[in-house]
Amino acid sequence: MLKIKNLNFSYNEKALLKNIDIDLKKQEFIGILGPNGSGKSTLLKLMLQNLTPKSGEIILFDKNIKDFKLKEFAQICGFVPQNSELRTPLKVIDTLLMSKYIHLKNTFKTYSKKDILEVEELAKTLKLDGFLQRDILSLSGGEFQKVLLARALLKKPKILFLDEPTSALDLNHAIELLSFCENLIKKQKITIIAILHDLNLASLFCDKLLFLKKGKVQYFGTTKELFKKEILKEIYNLNCEIIYQNSKPYILALKEIK
Numbered sequence: 224m225l226k227i228k229n230l231n232f233s234y235n236e237k238a239l240l241k242n243i244d245i246d247l248k249k250q251e252f253i254g255i256l257g258p259n260g261s262g263k264s265t266l267l268k269l270m271l272q273n274l275t276p277k278s279g280e281i282i283l284f285d286k287n288i289k290d291f292k293l294k295e296f297a298q299i300c301g302f303v304p305q306n307s308e309l310r311t312p313l314k315v316i317d318t319l320l321m322s323k324y325i326h327l328k329n330t331f332k333t334y335s336k337k338d339i340l341e342v343e344e345l346a347k348t349l350k351l352d353g354f355l356q357r358d359i360l361s362l363s364g365g366e367f368q369k370v371l372l373a374r375a376l377l378k379k380p381k382i383l384f385l386d387e388p389t390s391a392l393d394l395n396h397a398i399e400l401l402s403f404c405e406n407l408i409k410k411q412k413i414t415i416i417a418i419l420h421d422l423n424l425a426s427l428f429c430d431k432l433l434f435l436k437k438g439k440v441q442y443f444g445t446t447k448e449l450f451k452k453e454i455l456k457e458i459y460n461l462n463c464e465i466i467y468q469n470s471k472p473y474i475l476a477l478k479e480i481k
């Protein structure tokens with residue numbers, strides 16, 4: 224579904240992403256993990272064509288992403304950023320309706336009753352219905368993050384890219400949001416590619432993990448394959464114990480004893 228072939232990227236003269244080769248299957252929940260500064264967001268930006276590789280190819284549904292028409296690419300790929308550039312004082316309902324703009328055939332036409340119903344229905348599912356008339360700038364971090372998710376989903380994307388989607392959420396809301404995303408894989412047959420920092424949330428939700436370190440794909444596999452003490456030490460310099468619960472591995476981080 225998404226293949227990356229020998230991709231290299233640098234912001235300046237120093238190479239950042241080096242010889243990235245990835246082959247991702249559709250309808251999976253893929254987690255991109257790795258230490259701060261390892262290149263996770265940069266890799267996501269390259270997949271979304273916000274950056275251009277120095278060399279290599281990104282192939283989506285058998286087509287090089289640079290050969291997609293911009294509108295088609297924007298329809299296929301939904302993106303939930305870490306911190307949105309949305310700084311305009313807009314109502315939540317207007318922010319959400321704007322994401323339907325991409326589906327309007329005639330851009331002079333306005334939104335239909337069906338669009339408004341769809342927005343209201345999704346808002347209800349995400350427990351955002353009480354916020355539709357609020358200014359987006361007045362929302363809490365967690366509420367705002369859910370608006371960004373709703374905005375991405377209204378485009379009905381085939382792939383949903385999430386950049387630390389739970390960073391502003393407490394554990395209960397994080398699990399709620401990721402469970403909602405997980406259900407989308409089954410119900411709407413989408414693929415999810417998410418940057419996550421929380422290893423235990425990754426264990427709960429991800430089918431596969433990609434561990435980046437210093438701009439290289441160090442490991443790609445399931446949590447059962449990758450959640451090993453030596454691998455986590457190598458990637459994060461983390462001392463930990465691995466605990467199994469319902470056949471899923473969880474990480475118990477340890478403070479180093481000197």
Ligand SMILES: Nc1ncnc2c1ncn2[C@@H]1O[C@H](COP(=O)(O)OP(=O)(O)OP(=O)(O)O)[C@@H](O)[C@H]1O
Nearest residue numbers: 234235239257258259260261262263264265266418
């Ligand atoms: N526009 C830029 N110009 C120069 N360097 C950049 C730019 N954006 C990011 N970098 C650098 O590239 C490296 C990788 O950044 P990136 O944001 O991809 O890492 P990350 O793995 O997502 O980190 P984090 O977990 O901290 O969010 C970092 O050293 C960062 O400082």
